[in-house]
Amino acid sequence: xxxxxxxxxxxxxxxxxxxxxxxxxxxxxxxxxxxxxxxxxxxxxxxxxxxxxxxxxxxxxxxxxxxxxxxxxxxxxxxxxxxxxxxxxxxxxxxxxxxxxxxxxxxxxxxxx
Amino acid sequence: xxxxxxxxxxxxxxxxxxxxxxxxxxxxxxxxxxxxxxxxxxxxxxxxxxxxxxxxxxxxxxxxxxxxxxxxxxxxxxxxxxxxxxxxxxxxxxxxxxxxxxxxxxxxxxxxxxx
Numbered sequence: 001x002x003x004x005x006x007x008x009x010x011x012x013x014x015x016x017x018x019x020x021x022x023x024x025x026x027x028x029x030x031x032x033x034x035x036x037x038x039x040x041x042x043x044x045x046x047x048x049x050x051x052x053x054x055x056x057x058x059x060x061x062x063x064x065x066x067x068x069x070x071x072x073x074x075x076x077x078x079x080x081x082x083x084x085x086x087x088x089x090x091x092x093x094x095x096x097x098x099x100x101x102x103x104x105x106x107x108x109x110x111x112x113x
Numbered sequence: 114x115x116x117x118x119x120x121x122x123x124x125x126x127x128x129x130x131x132x133x134x135x136x137x138x139x140x141x142x143x144x145x146x147x148x149x150x151x152x153x154x155x156x157x158x159x160x161x162x163x164x165x166x167x168x169x170x171x172x173x174x175x176x177x178x179x180x181x182x183x184x185x186x187x188x189x190x191x192x193x194x195x196x197x198x199x200x201x202x203x204x205x206x207x208x209x210x211x212x213x214x215x216x217x218x219x220x221x222x223x224x225x226x227x228x
Contacts, residue, residue: 004155035216043201044115045156045219091155099144099207100169101217103155 002027002094006104013082014112020067021077021107023092033095034068034075039106040088048090051075082111115139117206117220125226126194134189134223136204144168145187146217147179148203156203162187191225199227 003026013019025034036048051059051068059066063083067076079086092104116139126132138145144163148156158171162181176192185206191198201224205217 033216037219042221044221045203045205046115047216047218050216095217098169099146099161099163099215099217101146101148101156101158101205103148103157105155 002029002096002102004092004094004102004104006092006107008107009105010108010110012110012112013079015082015084017082018078018080019082019109021079021090021092021109023075023077023104025073025075025092025094025102027073027094027096029096031097034066035093035095035101036064036066036077037091037093037103038086038088039091045091049077079109084111084113087111115218115220117204117218119202119204119220119223121223122221123224123226125228127228128194128196130194131190131192132194132225134191134202134204134225136187136189136206136220138185138187138204138206139218142206142208142218143185144207144215145181145185146205146207147187147189148205149173149198150201150203150222152200159189194227196227199225201225 034051049061063080089106094102118137146161147159150156160170161168165181181187201222204220207215207217
């Protein structure tokens with residue numbers, strides 16, 4: 001069974017600054033996907049970014065980028081030029097080859113003016 | 114907006130009752146997954162339906178059951194409700210490829226309170 005660990009319960013960052021969220025996972029599979037989802041207070045879970053394990057290139061989506069270290073089983077998310085609207089709970093998720101997802105406990109990101 | 118809808122938005126039940134939650138998947142998606150999210154925690158996988166058949170189940174008792182219909186919408190049924198069933202229930206749809214994981218798109222959730 002896969003496990004996903006997010007070791008930072010809360011992170012605070014000022015507007016326009018950069019914050020990095022950590023995520024580690026444990027799996028014996030070779031083919032899988034990794035995701036970061038954002039859940040604002042409205043509670044709708046929104047996809048931020050995804051990474052295919054077979055790709056060495058790190059995924060980037062506008063201000064969001066990941067640092068995927070497959071050997072270390074690490075998948076961190078960097079939010080650049082933070083905006084007030086980035087305030088939310090961020091979840092790291094592991095998707096196995098059968099489409100089953102395992103989520104971490106989440107990191108609350110608070111962006112302050 | 115993901116195109117995934119859930120009903121109802123909120124629900125209050127008492128212990129021992131039964132509840133049915135509904136989910137309409139995004140157009141073109143044939144897979145629906147259900148999650149339970151307790152307050153302050155990450156979503157926990159309940160089960161997944163692919164083309165009307167259960168395709169995997171998490172660590173939840175049999176009183177949690179589901180259905181998927183020909184139009185790929187889905188229901189989650191919970192019998193004999195317990196206080197610990199109080200949570201946000203999330204539905205996610207995806208278009209399953211040939212053994213590849215597809216991105217899951219989530220609905221807004223149903224908040225269930227058991228008194």
